[in-house]
Amino acid sequence: MICIALVLIMSTSAFAATEPKTEEQKTFYALGALISRSLAVFELTPSEYDLVQQGLKDSIVDKKAQFDPAPYTEKLQALAQSRRKAAGEKQSAAGKEYLAKAAKEKGAVKTESGLVYIPIKEGNGPSPKATDTVKVNYRGTLIDGKEFDSSYKRGTPAEFPLNGVIKCWTEGVQKMKVGGKAKLVCPPDLAYGDAGAGEMILPGSTLAFEVELLEVKGAAAPSAPSK
Structure with missing residues (x-):
């Protein structure tokens, strides 16, 4: 709506x-x-x-x-979808340029999936597996630098199973070690794709995250069978 x-x-x-x-x-x-x-x-x-x-x-x-504006509700819905799609197409084209530029940064590694991984600070602890739960601080931005999410601003690190987030994170954070910090540049198909997310992340958006890996908690223990 x-x-x-x-x-x-x-x-x-x-x-x-x-x-x-x-x-x-x-x-x-x-x-x-x-x-x-x-x-x-x-x-x-x-x-x-x-x-x-x-x-x-x-x-x-x-x-x-x-x-009476009421009969125009459907037209407004259609207009919003049309303009969001057009904006997403522009965003997609700009994202390709951003990814290409990011891949040329010092130390950058572009993986087979299209993720660009840029180390900022090397850690010296363990690296997580996809099935592990991790604790991180992070900041997410659009390619124009606008911030759409930040655990730093909330004042509380985020904690989640690594295989329960966008593909870019699942792949990229596994390359990190505890104590390290890296920039993940995520192409649309490893982020929110053609659907986008919320008001700021348009369809086809390339996203950038600065991630600080604080802790690896290991995989969640399976539930005990009921008797």
């Missing part, structure tokens, strides 16, 4: 840009920032943004839209 929440937007001349200072102001600012993510899939042109702005003003300020 497309989630387009109401946002208090007037014409750009109707308000002066102010820095949010209080928690309440920051909350409303966050509302606008989060809504912008919902709208990002449309890649609005300036004239399209003006129309969106007009619809918001008519509905919120004037309390009366020029027409």
Whole structure:
């Protein structure tokens, strides 16, 4: 479902840009920032943004839209899918260039699967197997550098079975040793493919992860048979 929440937007001349200072102001600012993510899939042109702005003003300020928007829900769904697909195609092409450039970095190894593994710091502990559970810190970015996930920001390392994540991680982290850090550049078919993930990871996205391997916990013990 497309989630387009109401946002208090007037014409750009109707308000002066102010820095949010209080928690309440920051909350409303966050509302606008989060809504912008919902709208990002449309890649609005300036004239399209003006129309969106007009619809918001008519509905919120004037309390009366020029027409009933409900019948346009399916058209909005189709438009979002179409533009997301087009954006994904651009992302895919740019990703190939990014992978080729990454493969030329010092120490980089491009595997048969297409993964580019770049060591940052060599570890001196054990390497995990695919069936092991690992504890890591990591930061995930798009090829333009935008961060979409980070255990560092959450302040808590991630822990998971290595064979329960994207293929890029399953392969790449096995090349690491505890105490080491590496950059994994993941082609789409080793990441989220043509489906993408969430609002930021478009279909066909190449992704980059900086991963720090903290601990290998071994495979989970099988459950005891019931009596």
